[in-house]
Amino acid sequence: MEYLYDNTFDGLLTCLYEHVYTEHADSIISVRPDIQISLGRQMQVETDLEKSEKVAHAIETKISPAALRRAYNAWLTAEDGKEMDVLRYVFLGFKLGKDIDRLHGSETVRRIDVLNHKVSWEADRILGILRFSVIQSPQGEVLYAAIHPNCDLIQTVMPHFLNRFRQDPFIIHDVGREKAAFAAEGSWVIRSLPKDFSPQYTPDEQQYRELWRGYFKTAAIDQRRNPSLQKHFIPTRYWQYLTEMQ
Amino acid sequence: MQNFDAVMEKLKILTDAAKYDVSCSSSGSERRGQDGHLGSAAAMGICHSWTADGRCISLLKVLYTNKCVYDCEYCVNRRSNETPRAAFTPRELAELTMEFYRRNYIEGLFLSSAVDGSPDRTLEEICESLRMLREDLGFLGYIHAKIIPGADPAIVQRIGMLADRLSVNIELPSRESLAALAPQKKPDGILKPMRQITDTMEEQRSLTGAGNKYSKYRYRPKQLPENSRLMIGESAPRHGAYSTDQLVFRGAGKNLTLRQIDAKMAIKEERFAPAGQTTQLMVGASGENDAQILALSHALYKQFYMKRVYFSAYIPLMASPLLPAVGTSVPLTREHRLYQADWLMRFYGFDAGEILDASHPNLDLELDPKISWALRHPEFFPMEINRASPEEILRIPGIGTISAGRIVRQRRVAALTYDDLKRMGVVLKRAKYFITVGGRYYGGRVKEDELREHFILQSGGQQIDLFAQTDPRFLGQTNLQIE
Numbered sequence A: 001m002e003y004l005y006d007n008t009f010d011g012l013l014t015c016l017y018e019h020v021y022t023e024h025a026d027s028i029i030s031v032r033p034d035i036q037i038s039l040g041r042q043m044q045v046e047t048d049l050e051k052s053e054k055v056a057h058a059i060e061t062k063i064s065p066a067a068l069r070r071a072y073n074a075w076l077t078a079e080d081g082k083e084m085d086v087l088r089y090v091f092l093g094f095k096l097g098k099d100i101d102r103l104h105g106s107e108t109v110r111r112i113d114v115l116n117h118k119v120s121w122e123a124d125r126i127l128g129i130l131r132f133s134v135i136q137s138p139q140g141e142v143l144y145a146a147i148h149p150n151c152d153l154i155q156t157v158m159p160h161f162l163n164r165f166r167q168d169p170f171i172i173h174d175v176g177r178e179k180a181a182f183a184a185e186g187s188w189v190i191r192s193l194p195k196d197f198s199p200q201y202t203p204d205e206q207q208y209r210e211l212w213r214g215y216f217k218t219a220a221i222d223q224r225r226n227p228s229l230q231k232h233f234i235p236t237r238y239w240q241y242l243t244e245m246q
Numbered sequence B: 001m002q003n004f005d006a007v008m009e010k011l012k013i014l015t016d017a018a019k020y021d022v023s024c025s026s027s028g029s030e031r032r033g034q035d036g037h038l039g040s041a042a043a044m045g046i047c048h049s050w051t052a053d054g055r056c057i058s059l060l061k062v063l064y065t066n067k068c069v070y071d072c073e074y075c076v077n078r079r080s081n082e083t084p085r086a087a088f089t090p091r092e093l094a095e096l097t098m099e100f101y102r103r104n105y106i107e108g109l110f111l112s113s114a115v116d117g118s119p120d121r122t123l124e125e126i127c128e129s130l131r132m133l134r135e136d137l138g139f140l141g142y143i144h145a146k147i148i149p150g151a152d153p154a155i156v157q158r159i160g161m162l163a164d165r166l167s168v169n170i171e172l173p174s175r176e177s178l179a180a181l182a183p184q185k186k187p188d189g190i191l192k193p194m195r196q197i198t199d200t201m202e203e204q205r206s207l208t209g210a211g212n213k214y215s216k217y218r219y220r221p222k223q224l225p226e227n228s229r230l231m232i233g234e235s236a237p238r239h240g241a242y243s244t245d246q247l248v249f250r251g252a253g254k255n256l257t258l259r260q261i262d263a264k265m266a267i268k269e270e271r272f273a274p275a276g277q278t279t280q281l282m283v284g285a286s287g288e289n290d291a292q293i294l295a296l297s298h299a300l301y302k303q304f305y306m307k308r309v310y311f312s313a314y315i316p317l318m319a320s321p322l323l324p325a326v327g328t329s330v331p332l333t334r335e336h337r338l339y340q341a342d343w344l345m346r347f348y349g350f351d352a353g354e355i356l357d358a359s360h361p362n363l364d365l366e367l368d369p370k371i372s373w374a375l376r377h378p379e380f381f382p383m384e385i386n387r388a389s390p391e392e393i394l395r396i397p398g399i400g401t402i403s404a405g406r407i408v409r410q411r412r413v414a415a416l417t418y419d420d421l422k423r424m425g426v427v428l429k430r431a432k433y434f435i436t437v438g439g440r441y442y443g444g445r446v447k448e449d450e451l452r453e454h455f456i457l458q459s460g461g462q463q464i465d466l467f468a469q470t471d472p473r474f475l476g477q478t479n480l481q482i483e
C-alpha cells in the first residue's frame, strides 16, 4: 500500500499509526500539487493529531526522547524516501528499545545518522553564513535574513538567534519554502512570506556591507590562496548567502 | 555613517597588519583549523566565512593601532619599518564591531595592538573602546583582548572585566631569543600579567564556585512551558502541503530549552576573563627544538592553567641577519606536528616524555606523532579491539576519540567485527596493522620495518589526505583530530 500524507511531521506519525492498525505501508509520499498521482493501491492518510501524539509518546517512552528528535530531524531533510527510513527506524526502535542508537552497524540506524548529519551540518553552516541586513519598518529597525536551505531548518536555527538577539526583532526567511520566522522580544512565530518579499534597507546598510567586503579581502593571505580548500569548507551553492562573495 | 572612507582605510591597514602571525597581532589560531576554536568557549565555535586561503573567519581580527615604538626584529610593524600607519578611535572600533556582529558577520572581536607611546597608554584606549562596546552598545559577543607585555596591573584588571579571553604572547620560546629578537620586551613583563591573570581567575573561582567558562553576561535559560508548542500552532494558519507550522516544536520534544529572554532575568556577572587565557609560541624564528617547545608548552598549561598554547610557524617577512632569510619556507608541517603532539598529551593520555626524548628531540615531519610512537613501541601491539581498555584503544593509530567512543559503546551490546569498525569510521588502512578483531589479525604480512615506509607513502598527498581522514563532522572545524 502506498500512503499519501500532507508533508507534516504529524502526518508522517499518523502514517506510522495506520501502518500498524490499518495496513502495512510499502511507501509513503507527500501529496504535492506538482506530483501526478501514480497508479497502484494508494491511501490518503488524514493527519490526526490524536494518533500522531500517541505515536510520538510511544517513541519517547519505548525508545527515547532522543529517538523522536532524530526521527524528526531526519524528516526535515529533502531526501527521497526519508519517510520510509523513519518508519524502519521507529519500528526497529520499538523492538530494540533505547539501545538502538548504539547500533552503528545497522543500515537502518546508519541511514538515520546520515540524515541527521545532513540537517545538523547544514544548520551549523547556516548559523555562520546567514547574513542579516538592517531594514526599515514602521516600528523601527528590523534584522532580515533570506536563506535557501536544502533542509527545512528555520526552527532548528531559531533558538540560537533568539538567544543572540534577545530584544531585537528579526526575520529569517526561507525563500524556497516561502515562509519566515518572525521574532521579537523572545517570542516567535512562523508565517508564510512570499518569495518576492523585498524589504527597504537602511541608508547605512550598503556601507557596512562594503566595509565587510573590504575586511574579507584584506584578511586573505595572497601567498596562500587555496580556492579548493575554501570550497571544501563552504560549497559554492552557499556562496549566494555571502555578502563578501558578491 | 559620515566617516565611511576614513574607517574603510583604517580597517584595511589594521586588518592587513594583523593577518600575519608575526607581530603583536599573532592570533592564536590554527592555520588549518578554525580560528581559535579548539577547546575554547562555544562563543568561538562558529565560522562565518572562509578566506581565499581557506581559513575560517570567526572574529573581527584587527590591531587597534599599528603605530609602534618598539622595534622587534621579526615584525612588520616595528618602528624602523616603513609601512602605512593607522589607529582607530574607541568609538569607531566599537561601532564597527557592533554593526558586524548584528549582521552575523562575526562572533566577536579579536583585538591586539602595537605599542603606541607606551603599553599603558595604548591599553587605556583599548579599554575605553571595549567599555563602549559592552556598556553603551550592549554588545554580548565574544572579545579576545591581547595584553601588551609590561602593562600596569590596574589596566589588566579592567580589560579582564570586559573581555572573555585574555592573552599575553610569549612568542620567543627562550630568554636568549627574546633578548636577541625583541629586546624591548622583558621576560618579566610577559610573565607578570600572565601570573596576574591566572591568580585573578583562581581567586574568583574560589569566591564564586565552579564553572566560569561561559560568557560573562549570562542569561538564565528558561524552559518553555510544555504546551508552548501549541501556542505557535494556534496562532499560525495552515497553508497547503507545506504547512509545518503546527509542528515547530514537535520533534524537539520536551527537551527543548529555548532561551526566552527577559531583560530582568539577565544577570550581569562581573567576571574576569571567563574564557581564560591563552598564549602563543613562535616556531622557527629561533633555534629551540621541539622537545624544548613542548616542555615549555606543558609547563604553561600546568602553571598558568592556559586554555590553549598556540604555535605559530614563523613567516619570514622582515630581512634580518638574526632571522631566517625572507622567502625561506614557512615551517607549517612542523607547526602542525607540534599541535598534534600537544593534542596527544592533552586528550590521548600521552606524556611529553613518551612523544619525544633525548634520542628524538624533534618530531618526525613525515609521520604524525601517534604513528611514530606506535612504530617505536611494537610491544603494545596488536591490541584486541574487543578487550582493550578505552585508554589503550585511544593509542591505536587510525582510531580517533569519536570512533573510540563508538567502539566502547557498541561492544557493550555485541562483540565487534572487522566490518563494524569500517562503519564506525575507523581508518582501517592504518589501524589494521595494530589490532586484532575477535582474535584475528588483518594486517597481512607487512614487516615491521616496512611499515614506516608504508605509512609515509599512505600519507603522500599530505594535506588534502589529512582532511579525507577526518571525521566529516569536524571538517571546517579542525583536522587536528588524530586517528
Ligand code: SF4
Residues within 6 Å of the ligand: B022, B023, B024, B025, B068, B069, B070, B071, B072, B075, B076, B077, B078, B079, B113, B114, B115, B182
Ligand atoms: S611590539 Fe614588537 S611585535 Fe608588537 S607591534 Fe611592536 S614591533 Fe611588532
